[in-house]
Each structure stands twice: as C-alpha cells, then as structure tokens.
Amino acid sequence: xxxxxxxxxxxxxxxxxxxxxxxxxxxxxxxxxxxxxxxxxxxxxxxxxxxxxxxxxxxxxxxxxxxxxxxxxxxxxxxxxxxxxxxxxxxxxxxxxxxxxxxxxxxxxxxxxxxxxxxxxxxxxxxxxxxxxxxxxxxxxxxxxxxxxxxxxxxxxxxxxxxxxxxxxxxxxxxxxxxxxxxxxxxxxxxxxxxxxxxxxxxxxxxxxxxxxxxxxxxxxxxxxxxxxxxxxxxxxxxxxxxxxxxxxxxxxxxxxxxxxxxxxxxxxxxxxxxxxxxxxxxxxxxxxxxxxxxxxxxxxxxxxxxxxxxxxxxxxxxxxxxxxxxxxxxxxxxxxxxxxxxxxxxxxxxxxxxxxxxxxxxxxxxxxxxxxxxxxxxxxxxxxxxxxxxxxxxxxxxxxxxxxxxxxxxxxxxxxxxxx
Numbered sequence: 197x198x199x200x201x202x203x204x205x206x207x208x209x210x211x212x213x214x215x216x217x218x219x220x221x222x223x224x225x226x227x228x229x230x231x232x233x234x235x236x237x238x239x240x241x242x243x244x245x246x247x248x249x250x251x252x253x254x255x256x257x258x259x260x261x262x263x264x265x266x267x268x269x270x271x272x273x274x275x276x277x278x279x280x281x282x283x284x285x286x287x288x289x290x291x292x293x294x295x296x297x298x299x300x301x302x303x304x305x306x307x308x309x310x311x312x313x314x315x316x317x318x319x320x321x322x323x324x325x326x327x328x329x330x331x332x333x334x335x336x337x338x339x340x341x342x343x344x345x346x347x348x349x350x351x352x353x354x355x356x357x358x359x360x361x362x363x364x365x366x367x368x369x370x371x372x373x374x375x376x377x378x379x380x381x382x383x384x385x386x387x388x389x390x391x392x393x394x395x396x397x398x399x400x401x402x403x404x405x406x407x408x409x410x411x412x413x414x415x416x417x418x419x420x421x422x423x424x425x426x427x428x429x430x431x432x433x434x435x436x437x438x439x440x441x442x443x444x445x446x447x448x449x450x451x452x453x454x455x456x457x458x459x460x461x462x463x464x465x466x467x468x469x470x471x472x473x474x475x476x477x478x479x480x481x482x483x484x485x486x487x488x489x490x491x492x493x494x495x496x497x498x499x500x501x502x503x504x505x506x507x508x509x510x511x512x513x514x515x516x517x518x519x520x521x522x523x524x525x526x527x528x529x530x531x532x533x534x535x536x537x538x539x540x541x542x543x544x545x546x547x548x549x550x551x552x553x554x555x556x557x558x559x560x561x562x563x564x565x566x567x568x569x570x571x572x573x574x575x576x577x578x579x580x581x582x583x584x585x586x587x588x589x590x591x592x593x594x595x596x597x598x599x600x601x602x603x604x605x606x607x608x609x610x611x612x613x614x615x616x617x
Contacts, residue, residue: 338391371523
C-alpha cells in the first residue's frame with residue numbers, strides 16, 4: 197500500500213462514525229419511487245449542500261434540462277423527470293487528464309407492508325454489525341461511501357491528475373433510467389463506477405431485458421371469471437417458448453450460467469382477473485425477462501406471438517391490444533474483461549475485504565446505460581444483499597454489513613488515489 201493509500205484508509209478508519217451517521221441521515225429521507233413520480237428532491241437538495249460544503253462544483257439539475265433528451269431513444273416518458281433532479285459534484289484536478297465518476301441512485305422501492313418491517317424503514321438502526329433501512333443497500337450506502345472516499349482524499353491533501361465526479365442520480369427503480377442517462381450525457385467520464393451492485397462483487401456485464409404486460413377483456417359482460425382464466429392460461433402457454441429461449445440464453449452465457457438470472461430469466465409477476473375480485477371481464481399477465489438479444493429481435497418474437505394470440509382470442513370473445521413494455525428496455529452490454537480500471541478495483545476491493553472477490557454479470561440496472569452512453573469502462577461495485585435473501589434489496593428489514601460498508605469506502609478511496617494521481 198502506497199503512502200497516499202495509507203493516508204485515506206487511516207482517515208476512513210478514524211472517521212468511520214461520521215460516514216455511518218451520514219448514511220443514517222440519507223436513510224431518513226423518504227425517496228420512494230412510485231413510477232410516475234418520486235420523492236427524491238428533498239434528499240437531492242441535501243446531497244447538493246454537502247457537495248458544496250466539500251468544495252465541489254455542484255450541479256442540481258432535472259434530467260429533462262438536457263437538450264434533446266426527451267427525443268433520446270432511451271428516455272422514458274411519464275415519470276415526472278422534471279421534478280426528480282440529479283446531483284453532480286465535481287472535484288477538478290488542477291491539470292485534468294481525465295475524469296472518473298462514482299455514481300449511486302437516490303430513489304428506493306416503496307416501503308410495502310409496514311407490518312413486515314421489524315425496524316423503522318427510515319431509522320438507520322444498527323444491531324449485530326448491520327445497519328437497517330429502506331434502500332440502504334439499494335443504493336444509499338453508495339451515496340455515503342462515494343462521498344466519504346472523496347472526502348478522505350480531499351482532507352488528506354492528496355493531489356490528483358484526474359478529476360472525480362460524484363453523481364447522485366434519480367429514478368432507477370422500476371426500470372427508470374432517466375437520471376443515469378442524463379448524467380452520462382451531461383458529464384462524460386473515462387471511467388464510471390456505479391455502486392448499485394451487490395454481494396461485494398464487481399459486476400461488469402449488464403443483462404438485457406424488460407417488463408411487459410398484456411391486458412385482456414371480454415367482448416360481452418360475464419358473471420364468471422372462468423372465461424378470463426382460460427384466456428390467461430392460453431396466453432401463458434403461448435409465452436412458454438419465449439420463456440425457454442430466455443432461459444437458454446442465460447444458460448449459454450458464461451456470465452450468467454448458474455446464477456439467479458438464469459433461474460429467473462422469465463418470471464410472471466402478475467396473473468390476475470379483474471381487480472380485488474371485481475371486473476371479471478378483464479385480466480392481466482405481466483412478466484419480466486432477461487436476455488442477451490437486441491431489442492428488435494425480442495420485439496419480433498413478441499409480435500409473432502401476439503398476432504396468433506389475438507386471432508385465437510377474438511374467436512372466443514376476448515380482445516387485447518397486445519404486449520407492451522412497462523419499463524424501458526435494458527440493452528445487453530459487456531465491459532472489456534481486461535479493462536485496467538476493473539482489474540484495479542477488483543484487486544483493491546479484494547485486499548480490503550480479505551479474500552478474492554468475484555467478477556460477474558449484473559442484475560438489471562443502469563449499468564446498461566452507463567456502458568452504452570457513458571463509458572465502455574463502466575462497472576458496478578456494491579454491497580446490497582441478494583433480492584431473494586431476507587434483508588436483501590427490495591426486502592423488508594433491508595440492511596448492509598458495516599464491515600462491508602467500511603471495506604467498500606476504503607476500496608473506493610484507494611481507487612481514486614491509484615487511478616487519479
């Protein structure tokens with residue numbers, strides 16, 4: 197470890213309680229994402245204030261302020277982007293030779309059923325070496341570790357040749373992406389470290405995929421759900437070949453074979469008649485899928501299924517407008533496995549945690565946007581728990597391990613030192 201690296205790790209050790217307090221403060225902000233709107237603004241204004249206090253060139257801006265972004269092919273309309281600002285803070289090197297972005301999203305999933313929480317979702321409670329809170333792993337810890345890693349460098353008076361860009365972006369959950377897209381377009385960087393990752397791993401391949409739904413309706417009124425149930429099962433059966441293709445793609449992809457993304461490459465997330473037992477003349481099927489195919493290929497597959505399905509259902513008195521996406525399409529993207537920034541972060545993160553860490557594929561995240569529109573040297577590095585684990589991302593009693601939080605901050609600080617000096 198170099199003298200500069202020793203300075204920043206010692207600083208983080210000495211001031212770790214300040215970082216933990218910052219994380220608790222961030223968790224206390226309600227930044228729930230409700231798809232068509234979100235509550236990020238107040239927290240983003242607070243983040244802007246601490247960026248300014250650190251001496252960063254601070255920019256609080258709406259994604260829609262980027263010229264032409266509404267016409268961009270990956271802009272997602274209907275999500276109140278004008279009221280969900282991003283925050284960027286730039287620490288400029290005196291003779292800048294490049295830029296590195298450390299990014300994290302501010303929005304969280306909704307609380308859900310509060311009865312399933314044994315701690316306050318906004319409390320930042322600490323017990324048994326863990327810190328709890330809504331979105332603490334997905335992705336507020338990344339806001340805290342990124343900020344504190346740069347603060348350690350600044351307070352240690354370490355001169356940099358490359359500038360560091362802190363980015364708190366909005367609207368990631370539910371397949372958002374407008375915040376990440378806007379930051380990638382407005383603040384081009386040579387390397388982007390997106391902290392929206394889990395299991396203390398380096399995620400360097402972004403899967404493709406999306407969420408689609410199809411709604412059905414009987415032509416005539418009905419007094420039984422049987423007709424709609426039959427129609428939904430026929431729709432489900434028509435999608436089985438599509439589902440098998442997605443599972444095979446993930447199985448044949450070395451980055452995803454044997455992972456949860458292979459197991460869940462196609463999942464039905466809603467299969468319902470009416471709403472709360474009423475409206476027996478309507479039905480809905482919603483599904484999420486992962487793929488390494490291009491958007492156009494997926495759309496052709498679904499269009500073929502849709503055409504034959506519409507013809508069959510019309511003969512049975514059921515109508516539908518077909519499949520339509522409820523999130524943006526995530527583009528399959530790969531970083532270079534020999535990328536020097538990825539190699540360096542893997543080395544430093546392994547050293548800080550005390551064992552060799554894994555390089556793997558990501559879950560659906562804005563890594564696909566950063567790789568496509570930001571830099572090919574982009575990757576995720578984070579510590580949230582698996583989505584299917586108790587206390588993992590999107591789960592009640594969400595938590596992060598304080599040991600991993602500390603190691604993550606140190607690895608980021610050492611990366612800034614080694615990459616930017």
